[in-house]
Amino acid sequence: MKKLQHFMLGMSLLLAFTACASPIKNAKTETYKVAGNCDMCKNTIETAANKKGISSAEWDKDKKVLTLTYDSKQTTPSEVLKRVAYAGYDNEQFLAPDDAYAKLPGCCHYDRMKKETSVAANPANEQKESETVVNEQEKGNLLSGVYDHYFALKDALVKDDGKTASAKALALAKAIGEVDMKSMSSEEHAAWMNVSGDLLMHAEHIAETKDIAHQREHFSKLSQKIYTLTETFKPGETTYLQHCPMYNDGKGADWLSKENAVKNPYYGSSMLTCGKTTKTIR
């Protein structure tokens, strides 16, 4: 009996060993530069690079180097690095798509490998670019960071994207903490102090979860508070107060948007254009 137990133990150890040891045939090992920041990055990069029995990879956070072992008859380093780039990480062969990079959690927003020299693509784009510049100059608002992140959060909810919403809410919470209160007038300071605690609380709640229904509950309250701020702190550009009469069992909810066209953050794709603009804030 004992012998059998030993045997079993031996077998399971052997199995465990073979499972750990890479079973990759025709193995080749090479290293590649892959950008990234943190342990979360490491996890994402390795998940993207690994493919059972075909490729296995380890990413060194400090050196920013991916050690890749792959079956040279089944795949190529390019294929693996392409997957890593699609997951959001620049590397020596591929630059990640911009939207893939944007979707990474806040802590993973590493410095990109290539700073694009922006070039006016065509007259239409030129015009657009100069417009944005003007807007940014006009802004000079104490709460511009808060507003920007609020809009980013709203856009994520419009897209039913709980993960991005969570990341954007985290950024919003950070921006709330970094608001420059010293430059505020006493009136502004009072208005800010009145709601900043609630803002932070709702932002953090949204950041903590990826459950979009829960995020939307907090977003409706967050939006009310943000709206009260627009009285004192004018947003840099024209902003619209919009209203969905359906949300919360017909009690309705508001939100702010930079565009007049309705894109409902409370229902997202299921009824994107439900709602109406109730007020224009200039």
Add this chain to the structure above:
Amino acid sequence: MLWMPLITLAQKTVRYDLYVRDTIVNFTGKERQAFSVNGSIPMPELHFTEGDTAEIWVHNESKKKTSIHWHGVILPNEQDGVPYLTTAPIPGGTTHLYKFPIVQNGTYWYHSHMELQEQNGMYGAFIIHKKEETKLPEYTIVLSDWTDMKPFEVHRRLHMANDWSAIKKAVVQKGAVQSYADAIAARSLKTKFGNEWKRMLAMDVSDVYYDKLLTNGRSEDEVPAFKAGDRIRVRIINGSSSSYFWIRYSGGKMNVVASDGMDVVPVPVDRFIIAVSETYDVILTIPSENTAFELQATSEDRIRSTSLWLGTGIKQLISPLEPLKYFEGMQMMNDMIKMDGNLDDMGMNMSLQQMDMNVVMYPEITGSKKKKKQGHKHMDMADGKQYKSNELSEIVTLNYNMLRSPVKTTLPEAKTTVYHFELTGNMNRYVWSINNKTVSEADKILIRKGENVRIIIYNNSMMRHPMHLHGHFFRVLNENGDYSPLKNVLDIMPMETDTIEFAATESGDWFFHCHILYHMMSGMGRIFSYENSPPNPQLPNPEKSLKKLYADDREFHFMFLNDFATNGNDGEMMLQNTRWSLQAEWRLGYSAKMGYETEVHMGRYIGKMQWFMPYVGLDWRYRRMESGETERNLFGQVNTHNQRTVLCAGIQYTLPMLIVADVRIDTDGKFRLQLMREDIPLTKRLRLGLMYNSDFEYMAGLKYILNKSFSLSAHYDSDMGFGGGFTFTY
């Protein structure tokens, strides 16, 4: 070839020699037959300058007849290259000269118009430069689709509603079969039931599985060496047989400057769909150095893509398009289709690609999650906002309303004749037609030189169609009024109504047809024929020629199936065309007691949806009965004979849930009612079949599809009991 227009070409005769040969290609690791021209696929890129005379010698060194059509090019009728309609086909081993003056400029292409040769490699770019061209570097890409299956096989299988193509797609992308298991996984079982209730097969945006998509004959093509800030004109030609492509660029917006060869006022977009046989010119900007930017073409079904890399160095990717949300699309179709099979746009007045019902399937526009089922009363359907891609998202998608001609395109003052074309189709039997008539079933449309022709097209089928007019440009009437764009291909989506018009300035016969190759070959087209045209020297016997043209959509397709099981052989054979069907079924036991049975009938499908088929036939059966044994049916009718030979007449009707009801009476006065449903897709490869009839015969069977020819099968049959075996399908 990177074309740098350094010199202004003088007016001259430009000669090309094209050698068509049978060849063996290997795109996927498997060797396949194809056609090469001057040794390459695609055919060579031809360049001309406006004012030249084209002299193209086609040396047909293959064994097959061929005929080359110059797509979008204005030319004399007998040069148009539609075999038997405008030009005599070129027999193997002979040479034919095409000669015509070049009277326009822009991006065009050429392809074989003979049978299915276009799918086999016969397509290429036909570029006409302006006399004085802006000094931009330019590059041309010809997009195409490649299948390892013979085009003839592809076509035959489409007509037999064979779902092997969907299974192949599902290998690449889960869920493409849209089986009941897929429906349960997507929590859309009700949607799937609703779909079959309305007698539809799986929701699909394209019919054919392609093994490869190609840019200039390669999976990935590249143009090297650009500086930051360089601008390049890319001429994009969709030379595929049945694939639409989404075009996107990783280096920013694309500036669309021409469509189907005609200039348009530049419009910057994030993406656009290029219909089969359309061409678009875009100007791209290279944002930075030492980086290659991706111009990606993804098939509309999002199964595969192909790319052009602009520049060298580290590659800036663009995110792949996420898989379609098939069941959202299916629900949308369920909502839009009426019980009689007609489409109902719910008063949305759809036109010009603005309202894309498919956006409900696009995760990048409508989110990746399944839509919540909440009653939302004030979701105003009438303005169709929820289908307008550009209002739903930041992504700017080109549509025909955004195309504006830089010059007035109004037609000369003349009498205008208006035609109404309803695009009709039947997915289950792959019948495609206009006003429910195929090319061979309809008369030529007679038009007069000097008049204006306006066509109002309504797409009442469930697929989009790229409708192409030979030898003319038409105006696509849009909000730009006098400046409506000129095109020669109109992509029209299901439920859309578009208006096009052209001035009748030519003579001869001109083809107007859907450019999806398999739709065209099924008869989706019309012939515009100028009254009092001079005789065409190419076609000495026009009536005989026309019959040959008509033969395309009159073709019969053959199908055979036999189940070799332990309890007997079960099989059927079908020979079908647009309207007629000859069917034979057999059940052969291994002993006289089990019996032998065959039924043969010939029927004709009636109506647009082809749910109704009356038939006549002959039945023969032999079964040795025990003495005193009688058979009695639901109606109390009795049979005591071992052998019976009877004539019968009956009707088949397809019920909701795709159940085929078959009622018949034979010369012995016996009635039979039978209900049958085959090929219920349970999972990707598992199919269920059920049958019951008033002779108290019943059958239930499962089939597991191994490959395109073989399935494992198991069934229970009231005559023969339980059996297992394999099924061979051709």
